[in-house]
Amino acid sequence: MAITTRTKFTEQLDEVEGLIRRLAEKASADVRACGLAAAGDAGAAEGVVSGRKTEDRLRSAIEDSCLDIMLLQQPLIGDDLRFVTGSFRLVSDLSHIDGMTRDVAFLVGEIPPKAAGKLKDEFARMSEHAATMVEGAIEAFCDSDVERAQKVIEADAVINSLYAESEEKLVRLIRDGKSSAQYLPELLMVAKYFERIGDLAKRVAAWAIFRVTGEHTVSEKPGQEEGTT
Template sequence: MSPRTVFEHELKELKDNVTTMGLRVEETYAELFLALECRNEEEIYRILKSDRVVNEMERNIESRCLSLIAKQQPVARDLRTITASLKVVTDIERVGDHVSDIAELLIRLNMNPLSSYSGHLEPMVKAAKEMIRAAIEAFVSRNEEAAKDVIESDDIVDDLFNKVKQDLIEYLKKETKNADECIDVLMIAKYLEKIGDHAVNIAEWELFQETGEIGDTRLL
């Protein structure tokens, strides 16, 4: 095989690895809220332990990216792809961390349904899940328009976060003894908002992958 063919094969493997890592985090996210629905605390603990797998995936992809840059000295579009992949796996790993953070809080809340605190939490869970799914898909398929849609959808999650905060204020007026629970629920909402922010980051790295620009700044 020619050097270019070998390089293209390595780039495909890199994309496959990013896809696998993204799918792993998406599945863990879905499993977490299914475990809550089923009140399966044992599954929550399993999810907490599985975060190490995602961390290892991140390290392996980072190593592959740095190796490709060192060996192939890529330029232009290829360099943008590798650079963006380096950044994206950091965001995916952070999503995995936030899933673990939420898992710990759910245990502290004795697996109480989130809807008992705010009717806007379940829509927020679904919206953040869709954002991260769409962002990863946009990145690996190099879909600029889909990436722009993800960025625009962040307003939905932000709006739901504000509604959750308002709901918790009203909840506290009735259940004054449950202040600690409300703080934990607010933190869950905050982690969901952060997951949306990481989805936006991934979408922005897709735009960079195509244009070499982040916002109005040209980088490569």
């Protein structure tokens, strides 16, 4: 009986990991699609917007599975406890990322291609970097890889830098009289969304460290005092 119970428990853990990987794959694919949408690919934007039901279904399945394990598989200890707890918590970060991609898809639909083209390269670099961070964070969590998680956290500085470059570029264009300010708020908001996605990927990476150490510590901005959740 004990062997059968443990086998069932292992299957439940594997199911949760599989669902998390699927949600992360969707989120990272949508982040990349936003980069294409910002470059004028209407089909990419439509694909992102239409994916809400898939995200909701995966999130619910992960949360329900984690609750079932916590209620029925007692006592949970060590890595098993940290995996289930971390999974339950990080799913909200992944869902938030995917929700932000829909916001970006909507925003770029409101910006004329000529205006969006002013930050085309920056958006492409930010979306690719953010998607790679999401993928790395989930791999780190599933593999209990602290070193990889730390690299993801450190990689957030690149997106912060790209956001600063985007902001400076827009201000410079306006100052030089080469662009109107009409779509400045929308363009900056798109860049800010990518920057925030990087922050959320960093939080997911911190859950990978939590799985190993039991502590979830992440600094939201360079130089900001770290906090533990």
